Amino acid sequence: MGSLSDNGGNWPPDGGSPDGLPDLPEEWGVIVIPDDLSELSDEVTAVRDELRRSQRQSRWQRFAERPGMRTLRRAGAASLRAPVLIISMAVLVTVASLFASAWPGPARSPATQRTATTTDDRGDTLPALELIGADGRTVPLRGQLPAVVLLTDGCECDRLVADTAAAVKPEIAVVTVVSGAAPGQTGGAPPTGATPQPQGTAVRALRDPTGELRAGFEFGPPDGTAAALLVNRGGEIVRKVPRTVSIEDLRPDLARL
Template identity: 70%
Template sequence: MAGPSDNGGWTHDGGSSDDLPDLPEEWGVIVIPDDLSELSDEVDAVRAELRLAAEPTRWRRFANRPAMRRLRKVTTAAVRAPVLIISMAVLVTVASLFASAWPGPPRQPVTQRTASTTEDHLDTLPALELIGPDGQTVPLRGQLPAVILLIDGCDCAGLVSDTIAAIRPEIAVVTVAGTTGAPAQAGTPPTGATPQAQGKTVRVLQDPSGSARTELKVNKADGTAAALLVDKSGAVVRTFPRLASVDAIRPDLARL
């Protein structure tokens, strides 16, 4: 019969006192590693089981109630929705900032249009030759600066006279009619370049081919005059496809 030994051990059937009883078979094979740190996962699992097995506190019992669990679920869902909305708003804002700061294709400058100018106007007066009262060709750029009035098909005697009175002495007034045989308008001299009594110069030219309006890019004759204001360098300052009164060109005369 086994009994305790002098050193506190047990003997079994005459065996050594250091022998220990066998472990239960249901434990299976137990392997003790050389490095005890390999058992950290098992230690954590045992500690978790011990915490769950411990008697819950009053707060834990209150928190584990079904009503509180439902409240936690509702609160979590309610918090996630605003966070998602705020995140989407931040992403959209950042994308908009990048889109506005990203350099795009250069934009063409927009040309301001007024009611008195044509969409396709001249920048420079062309070297157009017309017919003077004596039947000789006269260059349209013969004397600049000038106010060119196209008066074919127009009863514009008053407009011509008012224009002559409104310009400075160094500015010429050039009238262009449609046919060589057309009578000169009242207020214009019978010659192509005759100094007037008031010190103004007026040129009376004819356009028998009818191409002047096309070359000068103004509308076809419709019973009103057309006007071009040209400075001394030949640049077209302003184009008036329809002109009924000298008051419309007064603000631009100072630019010639």
């Protein structure tokens, strides 16, 4: 700095600055210089931080900090929030599905072997019953397939039996079944009915001594009508008719045997 004027280092009497320096701007106000410069440490730190930020900002950053650009950034973030949330939920659902499909389920109990006293839970399979034939010998019911099985307890069903034998194909058996033992017999022969039909289809008359077939399919007690089971070659029940007296109830499904 230059030396002070010849008046002993004091300010000139006319109010000007020493050594011809210009006056400070009026908008700065009154400037007080403290005796201890450490009191200005906070101001110095703030000025340095501001200078450091301004030096680090590039031209693109300064452009991005404009109010209009900040508004666009907020609008863009809001518009992307919903799609991101939807995609995240879809990923979570997919991962959960993969874990659920790969997770081992409870052990299944082995299927119950069908016997004369058990039937399929769904009731769509003919049980492996052994019935009594006209000669008193046991006859496997499933050995007669495919077949139309008519439960004729207490039914005057001669017309139904004859019409059924006439309607079926030659390879389809017609089996009549009555429940209980014959009068005066223990599991004796069933009533007549094994008369050959004109088309060559014979009616096989069998007796169910214990009534398991009727009870297994929950046909109820005899009421003067017949119950019918249409069974294909694999033993599956194609049609179950709890009450019938006419071949017309069975005719639509005979072709499925």
